[in-house]
Amino acid sequence: MKRFKQSLQKVMPLFISLSLLYTGNVSADVAVVVHPSNNSEFDETIIKKTFLGKSKSFSNGKSTILIGLSSTDDITQEFNRKVIGKSSSQVKAYWSKILFTGKGTPPQELDSSALVLQAVASNQDAIGYLDPSVVDDSVKVVATF
Amino acid sequence: MNKILFAISICMYFVSLGANAALQISGYGSLIAGKTFGTVNDPLSPGQKRDEILTADFYDVGQYDNDITIKAESILALQGTYKFNEKFSFTAQLVAKGVDDFEPEFDWYYLTYKAKDDLTFMFGRRNIPMYYFSEYSEVGYAYPWMRPPSNLYWWQVTQFDGINAMYNFDIGELSSTITAFYGNEYSNDNVEMLYYDRLYGGSAQTVNEFWTDILGMNWNISGDNFDLRFVYFQNDRDRETIQQDGSIDPYTPFSQSFVGFGGTIWLENFTFLFDMNYVEYDDDLGTEFPTYLASVVYNWGDVKPYIVYSKADHERSKVPTEALEEHYVLSVGVRYDIMSNIALKLQYDNFVDQGDEPTGWAYHGDAKAISFGIDFVF
Numbered sequence: 001m002k003r004f005k006q007s008l009q010k011v012m013p014l015f016i017s018l019s020l021l022y023t024g025n026v027s028a029d030v031a032v033v034v035h036p037s038n039n040s041e042f043d044e045t046i047i048k049k050t051f052l053g054k055s056k057s058f059s060n061g062k063s064t065i066l067i068g069l070s071s072t073d074d075i076t077q078e079f080n081r082k083v084i085g086k087s088s089s090q091v092k093a094y095w096s097k098i099l100f101t102g103k104g105t106p107p108q109e110l111d112s113s114a115l116v117l118q119a120v121a122s123n124q125d126a127i128g129y130l131d132p133s134v135v136d137d138s139v140k141v142v143a144t145f
Numbered sequence: 146m147n148k149i150l151f152a153i154s155i156c157m158y159f160v161s162l163g164a165n166a167a168l169q170i171s172g173y174g175s176l177i178a179g180k181t182f183g184t185v186n187d188p189l190s191p192g193q194k195r196d197e198i199l200t201a202d203f204y205d206v207g208q209y210d211n212d213i214t215i216k217a218e219s220i221l222a223l224q225g226t227y228k229f230n231e232k233f234s235f236t237a238q239l240v241a242k243g244v245d246d247f248e249p250e251f252d253w254y255y256l257t258y259k260a261k262d263d264l265t266f267m268f269g270r271r272n273i274p275m276y277y278f279s280e281y282s283e284v285g286y287a288y289p290w291m292r293p294p295s296n297l298y299w300w301q302v303t304q305f306d307g308i309n310a311m312y313n314f315d316i317g318e319l320s321s322t323i324t325a326f327y328g329n330e331y332s333n334d335n336v337e338m339l340y341y342d343r344l345y346g347g348s349a350q351t352v353n354e355f356w357t358d359i360l361g362m363n364w365n366i367s368g369d370n371f372d373l374r375f376v377y378f379q380n381d382r383d384r385e386t387i388q389q390d391g392s393i394d395p396y397t398p399f400s401q402s403f404v405g406f407g408g409t410i411w412l413e414n415f416t417f418l419f420d421m422n423y424v425e426y427d428d429d430l431g432t433e434f435p436t437y438l439a440s441v442v443y444n445w446g447d448v449k450p451y452i453v454y455s456k457a458d459h460e461r462s463k464v465p466t467e468a469l470e471e472h473y474v475l476s477v478g479v480r481y482d483i484m485s486n487i488a489l490k491l492q493y494d495n496f497v498d499q500g501d502e503p504t505g506w507a508y509h510g511d512a513k514a515i516s517f518g519i520d521f522v523f
Contacts, residue, residue: 045318054320054367056262056313063231063262071485085369089447089482096522097287099171100224101280102236102257102267103311 030079031132033117033139035124038062042142048083050127052094053104058125067119067128068107075113079129082145167228172523174221175285177201177490179516180213188498188507189344197512199496201292203299205244206340209514216243218292218516220283222252232259240283252304267309274326274363277374277407277420279303285520289416289442289480291492294455296474297422297436301337302356305330316366324363326378330356342386344508349394353385361403373408382426399428416442418453431463447482459506468501472509488520 032047034040040058049055050064057063069076071088080091095106110116113130120128121138135141181197196210207217220243226236238253255269272280278293282303285292292298307328314321331353338352361378379402386394407420418440426432440453452475459470478492494514500507 049320054313087444087447087482088485089488090444092485092522093287096173096284097281099522100173100222100238100284100287102226102253102255102271103265105169105226 029132030075030082030129030145031135031141032083032127032129032143032145033120033135033141034058034127035120036138036140037124038127038140044083044143044145047127047143048085051079051084051107051129053098053106056104058127062125065123065126066105066107067116067126068109069113069116069130070109070111075129075131079145083129169226169228170223171226172221172223173284173286173521175219175283175518175520176215177218177285177291177516177518178213178215179209179217179514179518181209181211181512181514183513184211185510185512188500188502188510189505195510197514198510199295199494199512199514200299200509201295201514201516202244203295204301204303204337205242206336207242207244209512209516214243216246219243219247219518220285221247222283224253233257234259263313265311267311268307270304270306271309272303273305273328273330273359273378274309274324274361274376275300275303275378275403276376276405276422277418284522285490285518286486286488286522289418289449289451290440290453290476290478291490291516291518294438294453294474294476296457296472296496297420297438297455299457301335301354302330302332305356305359307359319366319368321367322363322365324365326362327358327360329359330354332356338384338386345505347386348389350387350389350391353387355381355383355385357381357383370412371408371410374406376403376405376407378403397428399426401426414444416444418442429463430461433460433462434458435460442480449480449482450478451480452477459500468504468506470506470508471499471501473497473499486522490516490518490520492516492518 040060051066071092077088080086080088084091098104099106110119113134116128116130117134117139120126132144181199183197184194185197187193187195199209201207201209201218209217222238222240224238226234228234234257236255237251239249240252241247241249253270255267255271258266260266274280276298278288281287282293282298305328307326309324309326311322311324333353334351335354338354342349342352357380359378359380364375366373379400381398381400383398384396401424403424405420405422410417421437424434436457438453438455440451442449442451454475456473474494474496476492476494478490481489483489496512498507498509498511
């Protein structure tokens, strides 16, 4: 036990300094968008349940298609913190349970907000989150956080 | 070796299909090194010393002794899901484990039929949804510890071929899922049972373990800050211990029932995890196994120190005796989320065998072990 304590004392400062490197994120706003033809109801709870895979269809009855950004993207981290209420690692752990037991599919991870915009604009059942600065008429904003 | 080449060629085939949007490839893995430190009096050979042994994986008999190893519980898994259309998909998991010298095997394969958004059927080979963490017990990234406490996840059968029917519905603000399942498992050449045969001086050729008519349900309820799960199932049990001369040991089949209640609660920076389970046989002894675990994790940003206590007991209601198997594991550790899909873990385990030595039930022996691991998903 003593040897373990000593090794923990050696390792902890390394862990802490590494963690500081990774938590210095810049705050960014997030917009949640759907196809302009989607007249379903949205509020924060619905959006949260949708992006956790707990609500699998919109209020219009159509199945949801989830579009997101890479888990290391600042926008994703902001969305997870503000809407889901968990860190990106916690959200990844949550989805890995579901994915590897075949009970659902996590949001598709695209490389940029421009690609999310394109994906949502071209699919009537898609819902995505992105950087509000790229939004145009091709999608409908249902919430910003 | 041919198996490995075969597996690699299948992977390459999957990857070559990867450009196809209908096929999704993902995976998970854990690279874990560990060892025990001391020696104990061998509980089954009084007077003799042996290394402390910590069984990290009972089903595959993945163990740590005084020599550091990465084979006890390291694992790499590749999952492919092919979506035929909106309703049907097929999923397979190719899993390579250190205990099998990393020879890959298809551990999971099932067809999914999404009848409606809230009703899904799965046909094929999957893990039995026994304990709270059973279905994803090998996805290290999905839970805080190095492993779900191994002295509870000790059954010689963890998978089955069968049907799962999953129904989702809301109860007010809460989300709920009910899953019914039915299936069978004919576990020929059962690794864990053969290990016990050898441990007690046997020389059986092989042991075949049969769990049939596995019938049960899970009920899961989750809200913003909690996730709770209730499980009940029952099944028939039988076993063939085949000796070198081909003779089969006599065995009396019986039925067992499994009931459990577990969950996760998030409160501020703390995560509380628990699971309570009770297994009962309808045998002449009235065999019972009450087990539970309790754990607290402190979420200090990406650094998550934790403590977990797990206790397993073996009782007989019809022939009361205290002198049976009993043990607990107290583990402390820390998980560090180095990236959003990679976690480092360091864990110290103290396994205390409280079983009865004279009757041979203290067969694990005490063990203190340390392990270091990297978990990832992709």
